[in-house]
Amino acid sequence: MKGYLWGAGSVLLVTAAQLLMKWGMVQIPSFSLSVIDVPFIISHLNALVAVFMGLCGYAFSMGCWFFALRYLPLNRAYTLLSLSYALVYIAAVTLPWFNESISLSKTLGGLLILSGVWVIHSKPAQKSH
Template structure:
């Protein structure tokens, strides 16, 4: 059970990291190193801090993932990562500041991902693989 707790924490953190970095990078214009000045950096301080927060979220997610790998078999743990694909899509569609449209094919893909994770994680599949 502890492995699933750490897995959920890892998935939520990596989802949050993706959303933070997307929002932050959307606020910052394409810059070159030559154009970086203190005034420009102060103008985009909040988006840069949000991007750094996203990177920090990735680091925390990796730390949680180490605990997942200690507590779950890889065949049970790895499918959990794909849940972040579904969560990022749902958040990007539902949260107004991302303004991404819902699409039938993408929504179907998310449902297939969720079904696949459920199928891989189901007890019937685990019993069948142990027997055979």
């Protein structure tokens, strides 16, 4: 059970990280490194903080992932990561500030991912002899 909790933490953190980075990067106009100065940073502080928090989310996600690997077989743990694809899609099409389009093919793809994870994790892990 510990492994699944750590895995869920990793998935939720990486999902939040993706959403934060997407939101932040959309708020920042295209720029070159030469225009980054104090006024630029101050005028885009919320977006830059969101991107930074997304990067931190990835780092914490990796920490959770290390512990998930400690308790789960790799073939079960690794499939949990794909849940973030479906979660990011669901959030991107339902949260108004992302304004992403929903489509039948993307929704079916997300459902296939969720179904695959469910099938892999529905039977107890077989002990190797």
